[in-house]
Amino acid sequence: MNNESLRRVLLIRRLRERQQRRQWVRPVLLRREQCGEFHTLVQELRQHDPEGHRRYFRMSVIEFDEILVKIEPAITKQTTHLRDPIPAAERLAVTLRFFAAGGTMKSVAESYRLGFATIRLIIIETCRAIWEVIGPDVLAPPTPEQWRQHALDFEQHWQFPNCIGAVDGKHVQMEKPINSGSINFNYKGFCSIILMAVVDAKCRFTYVSVGANGQESDGGVWGDCDLGQMLEAQRGDGRVLPGPALLPGSAEVAPHVIVGDEAFPLREHLMRPFPGAALTTDERRVFNYRLSRARRTSENAFGIMAQRWRVYRGPIACNVATTKLIVQATCVLHNVLRQNELARGGLGAHCTVAPAERGEAAGLRDVTDAGVIHNHSQQAARVRETFVRYFSGAGSVPWQMDSIRR
Known part of the structure; x- marks a missing residue:
């Protein structure tokens, strides 16, 4: 019996067993x-x-x-x-x-x-x-009026006026899809897609973008997402974000901004902290402290979501399309449940998670470099300096100097 005949016999036998x-x-x-x-x-x-x-x-x-x-x-x-x-x-x-x-x-x-x-x-x-x-x-794009309300919330709860949200990005870990090559393989050594989100002062998502390949984490994530493009196109006319406004208790005028960590580029409407080498004055250290304090809402939101939905405690064993749907659905449910908690008066407006819950979930990892180029315009630097002066002047809070000297 030749090889072709043997293959046919084995195939017929396999089909009969399957039918049985x-x-x-x-x-x-x-x-x-x-x-x-x-x-x-x-x-x-x-x-x-x-x-x-x-x-x-x-x-x-x-x-x-x-x-x-x-x-x-x-x-x-x-x-x-x-x-x-x-x-x-x-x-x-x-x-x-x-x-x-x-x-x-x-x-x-x-x-x-x-x-x-x-x-x-x-x-x-x-x-x-x-x-x-x-x-x-629960995740409709905010109107300029809703952005202004978010700014008031940040001013009241986090003492950062003209801030409309805190942005952060996370790698959502997943098992390597079949025949996917290295497209989802990131620099941290695992496969992922990226969740980019903006969070309001009460730990609710106001914007989410899901699905960027994990391989893109070292550049292009911010510039490619529609939020980044929207902010780049903002010209201060109030069509997308509210226009510039006076900082409370001062004559300083500043645009409305989103705050992010050092992974994001400095832009006119996106504030990031000073790098360590540039922390030459107490005023800059105070700015970094105040920005970090406002940005805590995004970390809290991701921490709450990971604690609630333990699907994020390890790699998600699904293909890219299904993983994207899971992330989108859990973000929506987070907002639904968070709004109900606020209506009941639970967790407080600050929504602070316990220290033990603040560590990274195994399935949600930080994006440590979300911008292609960190060069910034002079206008962006002037906006940041406006906040530097304000936080060490009319907008100072009693505890800030103790906090930066700990």
């Missing part, structure tokens, strides 16, 4: 409604243990139901003569449990007694529905 094993539904999955986690544990938590429900899904029963009402039309499937569809509530439960518990889709599939392919499709569709249905309500 093929089943419409695995027997263990047939008892989903009797033994599956949604029909047993989840129902008990809803009825008898609301605090347990909050720990299990990272949200209350009321919050779960409110989200379900909004996305139910988008994730409900039609009943056919072959089988009944999985209910929308169970689809949402599967997705939230995957976010809250971390781990893998396979572990969720086993506990809910659903097939892996089914779980994967459910999570993708539910994430897309959250992003497309709820996202426009």
